[in-house]
Amino acid sequence: MYTHILLHTLLKLAHFLHNVYIAIRYACIVGYRKCTGLLCARTELDLLLRMRAKTKKIPRHLVIVLGLCDESVLDCVRIIGWCIALNIPYISFFDRNGFLKKNEANLKEEFAKKRPDLIEHIIWNSHTKPPSQNGITGSKSKINVLLLSDTDNKGKIVTLVQSLTRAVSLGKLDPEDITDQLISEKLNMKGLPNPDLALIYGYTCSTHGLLPLHTRTTEFLTLPLYISISVEDFIYLLERYSKFVQRYGK
Amino acid sequence: MTLALKIIKTGHVPKHVAFIMDGNRRYAEKQKKAGIEGHVEGFDKLAETLKWCRDLGIIEVTVYAFSIENFNRSEEEVSGLMELARDKLAEQGICIRVIGNLSLLSEDMRKLFAEAMIITENNDKATLNIAFSYTSRDEITHAIKDIAVGVKHADILPEDVNENLISQCLYTYKSLNPDLLIRTSGEVRLSDFLLWQISNSCVYFTNVLWPEFGIWNLLSAIFYYQKCYSDLQRIAKVQQLKPIIEHNDRTSMYINKLHHERQVMIENIYLSTVQS
Numbered sequence A: 001m002y003t004h005i006l007l008h009t010l011l012k013l014a015h016f017l018h019n020v021y022i023a024i025r026y027a028c029i030v031g032y033r034k035c036t037g038l039l040c041a042r043t044e045l046d047l048l049l050r051m052r053a054k055t056k057k058i059p060r061h062l063v064i065v066l067g068l069c070d071e072s073v074l075d076c077v078r079i080i081g082w083c084i085a086l087n088i089p090y091i092s093f094f095d096r097n098g099f100l101k102k103n104e105a106n107l108k109e110e111f112a113k114k115r116p117d118l119i120e121h122i123i124w125n126s127h128t129k130p131p132s133q134n135g136i137t138g139s140k141s142k143i144n145v146l147l148l149s150d151t152d153n154k155g156k157i158v159t160l161v162q163s164l165t166r167a168v169s170l171g172k173l174d175p176e177d178i179t180d181q182l183i184s185e186k187l188n189m190k191g192l193p194n195p196d197l198a199l200i201y202g203y204t205c206s207t208h209g210l211l212p213l214h215t216r217t218t219e220f221l222t223l224p225l226y227i228s229i230s231v232e233d234f235i236y237l238l239e240r241y242s243k244f245v246q247r248y249g250k
Numbered sequence B: 001m002t003l004a005l006k007i008i009k010t011g012h013v014p015k016h017v018a019f020i021m022d023g024n025r026r027y028a029e030k031q032k033k034a035g036i037e038g039h040v041e042g043f044d045k046l047a048e049t050l051k052w053c054r055d056l057g058i059i060e061v062t063v064y065a066f067s068i069e070n071f072n073r074s075e076e077e078v079s080g081l082m083e084l085a086r087d088k089l090a091e092q093g094i095c096i097r098v099i100g101n102l103s104l105l106s107e108d109m110r111k112l113f114a115e116a117m118i119i120t121e122n123n124d125k126a127t128l129n130i131a132f133s134y135t136s137r138d139e140i141t142h143a144i145k146d147i148a149v150g151v152k153h154a155d156i157l158p159e160d161v162n163e164n165l166i167s168q169c170l171y172t173y174k175s176l177n178p179d180l181l182i183r184t185s186g187e188v189r190l191s192d193f194l195l196w197q198i199s200n201s202c203v204y205f206t207n208v209l210w211p212e213f214g215i216w217n218l219l220s221a222i223f224y225y226q227k228c229y230s231d232l233q234r235i236a237k238v239q240q241l242k243p244i245i246e247h248n249d250r251t252s253m254y255i256n257k258l259h260h261e262r263q264v265m266i267e268n269i270y271l272s273t274v275q276s
Helices: A002-040 A044-054 A073-085 A104-114 A116-121 A154-169 A180-187 A231-243 B002-009 B024-030 B035-056 B075-092 B107-120 B136-152 B163-168 B215-241 B249-275
Strands: A061-066 A090-094 A122-124 A143-148 A197-201 A219-222 B016-020 B060-066 B094-099 B126-132 B180-183 B202-205
Touching (some): A002 B002, A044 A073, A061 A073, A073 A104, A073 A116, A104 A116, A104 A122, A154 A180, A154 B136, A154 B163, A197 A231, B002 B035, B002 B215, B024 B035, B075 B094, B094 B107, B136 B249, B180 B215, B202 B215
Parallel strands (some): A061 A197, A122 A143, B016 B180, B094 B126, B180 B202
8 A cells, every 4th residue: 555655756756856857948949949049049940941941741631630729810911921931831720619610700810919020921710712832832823721620530420420311321332332432522621621730739649530531641740838829830831741751551 | 868767758648649650571672681671680689678668657559560551461471460460469458450451361361360359359468450451541441431331221310420529430430640650661651540649649750660669769769749730720620619429329229239239250360260
């Protein structure tokens, strides 16, 4: 009994020390960035443009998985701005409970307030017109911004199965004709490519149920939890992504 | 090491852990060995990992052996895995289940799997699910097909379709969802593995190659899981707030029928092995 209490205390201590270590590390990184920021005085846009110039592989579709309860609309506004600078053609924000969907008007309003210069580059929640070839063009191209929740994930598959089975019950479809191609076609979000990269913002690295039929080759990375998402971390993760090689089972 | 294991055990330990065992070939290349040797060491590592899991109180493990895309790999690898399953695991009271599209396998392999499943089906000390010729996409497609057949035969109605029903029609219907998924070798993809089942799971990526995976890597993964535990609980609580859709009698009967048919299919393959 006493041994168990002692061992459990040691475990708690190990967790505590680990948290302290992470907090110190983050504080050091933030401090270092502040110092170098003062010396070099680079703006967010400078950093993004430098990254764009040296990186060959940029995700076509980036998903931000918001695993926290207190999803910040302001963070989304900043991330959309960064994606426009990097010519990422599709950005989705996914939170399970549909917080952003409920606050879509608020997000649009904030964006219009903070980045009036970029408002014309955004296509909200519609992706009928794919932008120019993989988004790497000279001028700033349009970005498609999508807000996703649970209903777009498993919920959408359930709705599809209901409609397929209705067709079966009416004799319009044979179960044998249901293939993964058919399902992919039906779930195809009007030409929206599958996510290339998902950045998880939350305490836990988890898919949170993100698009089970669209994420088999998606790379998952976690954003560190600072007070707000920093452009340096965003760039660092995109640079990591640019180095990934997909081996497709070889 | 034993002390560290005892300390970790005093916290929340996942009941079900899934592994994507990646890096056997790269390990062989690194060691300048033949590819098959990497897999042999990978199998040994699996046996070792299962022992650690049991020591820690993890009662269910799911491993991703080879996906359909990787299926052109040698049959030697498969027989190695099955030998391991038969010789080592069955004796230890471990129940073996193979999840995946068995119809894509050769008859010999189907028989090997059916035999392992039937011989060990009453073992209850722990469960090892081996994902073989498995992809999530194929699994979900098959579940949808089965549901469509159910509707065609008027066992169920289109309005009976919900998330629970789909989950019950997956290859993994006998298992609870994994609490923790570990992928080795530094890849940060899920490669079509349990994508439906891991919605609420903690995912842990590690750079170590599978044959180099050690007890400290496993303890680190569980340490990470423990750090995430309260967040995972919070997420689960929010999910529980949503209305739970219970199966009606019609759906329950259909699910029982489907599970029975699958069991009979495995038994028939096994019986054909015994008779031949």
